[in-house]
Amino acid sequence: MTKETIQLPLLPLRGLLVFPSMVIHLDVGRDKSIAALEQAMMGDQTIFLVAQRKVSMDEPEPQDIYSIGTMAVVKQMLKLPNGTMRVLVEGLHRGEIIRYTEDSGDAFQVEIEKREDIHGDSNEEEALMRSLLGLFEQYVSVSRKVNKETYATVADIDEPSRLADLITSHLSLKIKEKQELLETQNVIARLKYLIKLITNEKKVLDLEKKIGQRVKTSMEKTQKEYYLREQMKAIQKELGEKDGKTGEVGQLKDKITNSDMPDNIMEVALKELDRYEKVPQSSAESSVIRNYLEWLIALPWTQQSEDTIEINKAEDILNTDHYGLDKVKERILEYLAVQKLTNSIKGPILCLVGPPGVGKTSLAKSIARSINRNFVRISLGGVRDEAEIRGHRRTYIGAMPGRIIQGMKKAKTTNPVFLLDEIDKMSNDFRGDPSSAMLEVLDPEQNSNFSDHFIEETYDLSNVLFVATANYVNNIPGPLLDRMELISIAGYTEVEKLHIAKEHLLPKQLRENGLKKSTLQMRDEALLKLIRRYTREAGVRNLERQLATICRKAARIIISEEKKRVIITEKSLEELLGKPIYRYGLREQEDQVGTATGLAYTAAGGDILSIEVSHYPGKGKLTLTGKLGDVMQESAQAAFSYIRSRATELKIAPDFYEKYDIHIHVPEGATPKDGPSAGITMATALVSALTGRAVKKEVGMTGEITLRGRVLPIGGLKEKSLSAHRAGITTIIIPAENEKDIEDIPESVRNELTFIKVSHLDEVLKYALVEEKNESK
Known part of the structure; x- marks a missing residue:
């Protein structure tokens, strides 16, 4: 015999379950649900209520809905202003979905089969009912969600199935547990399962009450924050957990007390730790405080590396790592000697200035190795923000200490060798001037109390040996330059480059390319040709690249041609690297009229500058080309004015500026040129062009000129002399006041050059121009 089925509209419920005999208000807003209500109202007002499996699903399909629910009657229906429907429903009895029929409009239509309760022994049911009522009474006494009037209502029910359903509707159970009670047809089984659930709920409520009382007895303050923290501790204790924030605070406290920070810093750290303990874990301030504490713990406050001051050993290390650079090595050894005598010295601030x-940089590493100190390097190239040096304030998101404090953390000691690389490349913008922030870092009188915005407490930098590097002194602000001791590293001579290549660069490249001295040999004449014809630089970086190229090509020859040894000669060098890139010796091959050779100082070392002058009929217009800067243009104007004022003495037509246009040009026009040392060169070229007297090909000159013809001193004489020597110039005209700088020039170069010291332009012309008697030839 088939059971009778009923066809009803379906209303899926989210996070809610209706039991038989239960009267409840529902707010309905989904289109399908509203359509189901409308269909029910058109019929006998009966509707089937059933829970959906996932609360988050807006448009559930049949497989997303439980099969057993409650048949209910709609008592009232009211349309709210927001478009939703508020209905009052009363549960009738359980039902099970047999099948889904075709949709009628927008709502689900289902065939329902009633589910009747299955009763067992009446005495057992009575006993279970009493037990359930007793437990529910205890539950009501400790629960804040169910009042005593509810218990009075439930106590009057004598029907076991209805009693179980009504009590279930008042319990804070999961939907899955309520659904299981709804699906249980056997009344005895339903009562037993409900007794089990209510027993567990009562245990949880008892535990909450126990925790609350424990917290209450330990409280001395009444603030809500304190209460919540104590409650959290009690919960962790009850659960046996030790890995909460309390354990973390304990670990941080141990690290702080075991660190080497001074007492005043430790006091600040413990105060911040106390704040950290009070701030909720989810608060953004919690991570800020923890980050701050970790920085305080990680910084070295008193830990130092012990200097092994052995002058002879340090000198050997410096000589092994670097050829030449005698002035720098001498200064380092002086520092070590003073430190050994005094046992206490403030770290000097050395600034190594020279071309790339x-x-x-490698010299700074050698300094650290020679005195057994840790080495740390930061690059200042392109730094525009003052916060890069002083750090960000902790109130900002993502705040960090400045690069100085970050470097000290990496160093792990308070007395490292700290390299400030490319200090001349710092600039400034709207975010501040980092060079001004560096003033405190590099002042021996102030850096013992360096203040970082992030750390806030003063940090002692007086034991740090600061070494700065720069390519060009003029780019360093004056106040910053005043705090540093300048040590100039000019370019290397050919002899020095030869030694460096043989002793350092070539062995290094042999190792990196898997070669040995026995498999690749390079003759001295080949190395010299490589230096002269394939590189042109103050340093040795390009020379190392060329040596690396030779080693790679040699490795290929050894592998492909199965040779045991490759010997590089002058001839084979050209086969490996191609035709020479540069012409050795750039001086003029003949005495030229209107062309003079000047010496310039650039960021890449010294260079020679050829200045050409031509004149032609015109109205006295002076044209300057060659991408000259303001200083060089002013030098040309000054030279031109001086020649006009001395035209008669120089045997130049007094009205030359009315009859001729003059064009001054410096070749390589795409390269910007500027500097205050081309005055006498321009004046000499002008006089040569206007008088027809040639300039001696072997003469180079440097010096600035005044309107009265005085020659002013210049800088960078060493670099300029090296460039002149490379170009094949044998005589250099220099200002008389630069005589003291001749000693800085390497002896091997100094012996091959003749220096003529002048104080007036007349002397320059006397030595630079060819004698008039030779001019007729």
């Missing part, structure tokens, strides 16, 4: 590739 001369070994400034």
Whole structure:
């Protein structure tokens, strides 16, 4: 016999379950649900209520809905202003979905089969009912969600199935547990399962009450924050957990007390730790405080590396790592000697100035190795933000200490060798001037109390040996330059480059390319040709690249041609690297009229500058080309004015500026040129062009000129002399006041050059121009 089925509209419920005999208000807003209500109202007002499996699903399909629910009657229906429907429903009895029929409009239509309760022994049911009522009474006494009037209502029910359903509707159970009670047809089984659930709920409520009382007895303050923290501790204790924030605070406290920070810093750290303990874990401030504490713990406050001051050993290390650079080595050894005598000295601030590739950075590493100190390097190239040096304030998201404090953390000691690389490349913008922030770092009188915005407490930098590097002194602000001791590292001579290549660069490249001295040999004449014809630089960086190229090509020859040894000669060098890139010796091959050779100082070392002058009929217009800067243009104007004022003495037509246009040009026009040392060169070229007297090909000159013809001193004489020597110039005209700088020039170069010291332009012309008697030839 088939059971009778009923066809009803389906209303899926989210996070809610209706039991038989239960009267409840429902707010319905989904289109399908509203359509189901409308269909029910058109019929006998009966609707089938059933829970959906996932609360988050807006448009559930049949497989997303439980099969057993409650047939209910709609008592009232009210449309709310927001478009939703508020209905009052009363549960009738359980039902099971047999099948889904075709949709009628927008709502589900289902065939329902009633589910009747299955009763067992009446005495057992009575006993279970009493037990359930007793437990429910205890539950009501400790629960804040169910009032005593509810218990009075439930106590009057004598029907076991209805009693179980009504009590279930008042319990804070999961939907899955309520659904299981709804699906249980056997009344005795339903009562037993409900007794089990209510027993567990009562245990949880008892535990909450126990925790609350424990917290209450330990409280001395009444603030809500304190209460919540104590409650959290009690919960962790009850659960046997030790890995909460309390354990973390304990670990941080141990690290702080065991660190080497001074007492005043430790006091600040413990105060911040106390704040950290009070702040909720989820708060953004919690991570800020923890980050701050970790930085305080990680910084070295008193830990130092012990200097092994052995002058002879340090000198050997410096000589092994670097060829030449005698002035720098001498200064380091002086520092070590003073430190050994005094046992206490403030770290000096050395600034190594020189073109790229001369070994400034590697020299700083050698200094650290020679005195057994840790080495740390930061690059200042392109730094525009003051916060990069002083750090960000902790109130900002993502705040960090400045690069100085970050470097000290990496160093792990308070007395490292700290390299400030490319200090001349710092700039400034709207975010501040980092060079001004560096003033405190590099002042021996102030850096013992360096203040970082992030750390806030003063940090002692007086034991740090600061070494700065720069390519060009003029780019360093004056106040910052005043705090540093300048040590100039000029370019290397050919002899020095030869030694460096043989003793350092070539062995290094042999190792890196899997070669040995026995498999690749390079003759001295080949190395010299490589230096002269394939590189042109103050340092040795390009020379190392060329040596690396030779080693790679040699490795290929050894593998492909199965040779045991490759010997590089002058001839084979050209086969490996191609035609020479540069012409050795750039001086003029003949005495030229209107062309003079000047000497310039650039960021890449010294260079020679050829200045050409031509004149032609015109109205006295002066044209300057060659991408000259303001200083060089002013030098040309000054030279032109001086020649006009001395035209008669120089045997130049007094009205030359009315009859001729003059064009001054410096070749390589795409390269920007500027500097205050081309005055006498321009004046000499002008006089040569206007008088027809040639300039001696072997003469180079440097010096600035005044309107009265005085020759002013210049800088960078060593670099300029090296460039002149490379170009094949044998005589250099220099200002008389630069005589003291001749001693800085390497002896091997100094012996091959003739220096003429002048104080007036007349002397320059006397030595630079060819004699008039020779001019007729």
